[in-house]
Amino acid sequence: MDSTPAFDRLAASYDADFTASPIARYLRAQVHARLEQHFCAGDHVLEFGCGTGEDALYLAQRGVRVTATDASLAMLEAAKAKIGNQPLVTFAQLDLQNLPNSSSDKYNGVFSNFGPLNVLHDWRPLAAWLAQQIKPGGIAAFGVMSPFCLWEMAWHGLHSDLHTATRRLRKKATFQTDKTTIDIYYPTIRRLTRDFAPHFRRIHVRGLGLFLPPSDVYGVIEKRPRLFYTLMTLEKRFAPLSPLALFADHYWVEFQRAA
Template sequence: MEASFDKAAANYDDTFTNTEIGKMQRDLVYTELSKHLTSVKNILEINCGTGEDAIWFAKQNFNITATDISPKMIEVAKGKANLNFKTADINSIASTFENEKFDLLFSNFGGLNCLSKSELTHFFANINLILSEKGQLALVIMPKNTLWERFYFLAKAQFKNIFRRKREGVIAQVDGENVTTYYYNPKDIVNLANANFETVTVKPIGFFVPPSYLDGFFKNKKGILRFLNRLEQGIKNASSLSKYADHYLIILQKR
């Protein structure tokens, strides 16, 4: 995968991690993920960004190795915590760690959306080699049918963008950096991973809680945001809504 996100590293925590929406979405991930960590000891995180999730795992007493393709992201992460952070490409992650075994591989907030279908197929074909018996993947992915985005572009009269996620290889802006992005519904992931993995669960992340790029709009509307978060709690087990949310969490187990 082509190196990217270096430009985003300096501002990523301000534009996502530390925002109210970012915190809400991350808490949704942690709440569901925590239910599946009882037999986990060693964790490999890919696209770790500035290390927020790695720090959370470390505080839960897991052995965490966290990677990102961006040296700048890793630099920021190392400045936050003395953990095992490494620069590594998702596309070669299985060979990078070929002599190690992990109980869980974790990818948060759309890191795998940077992979084309052929790259993602290669990922699922090889990643099981570094997972322990019954090892799991916990992946937070952006789907094609996000309702918030459709309403957003409709309100801005950007009609050509309403269904942009259905196109192949969309250019998305991440803190001023152009990133080629591919969107996958849960069914797409299940089909690509089916040969080596079985599906444990799929849960929506951000069906009512809005995308982070709307944080400015909701900054002075915290009451509304809390209300949306309460609504989110009511549908958190509705797997059928996953393809309409901002993200979804899918957990797969090695066959």
């Protein structure tokens, strides 16, 4: 199912609604710390689902060349407007559900932040395609919406909304936005690792949003400074622990291409 029109509609307000919020900024900083472990000035990196271009801009400012892609033209336009004439970023439309026929072996790595891979229901074709694009030893790193987000189950369960509380446990969740429907899938870390295994080896996993909530609850927490501080302290302590990653809102998983 084509998810693009729904994201087209979100593009204009995405930064105000999500990127600028303190919780999203903290989580993005954790992702940037991971990206900096792997990519340095002179590298060329592919990004999927770049949205408004926050991560591409961050890497380009550190000398990394980024090919920033998204299925949504409105998101790409928003990213171009933000990034301006930064010569290290080039943009291209790329739909994860319809990968182009090209083989290059030119990228030092690939990444995708805050859930673009969740539009797929089988990650094997993506892994095989990436094996053609990424240099031996290169990195593939993804922020993926987890199937067992404790916050979502507890929050919506306490609000007697069992359907939403358990939506990630179903094979597929369907979101209705205006006239558009998006299908979202929630792979376990094990499933993604298995789908990437023919070409990539998992090297790292951590949680993002274990004690900090999913984005629909950011406002509730950010309005309460003491609670926010407590949750942030717990997040810093526990979210990096790999056994807990599956219970966070997103997990961050890194693979290395076989040499």
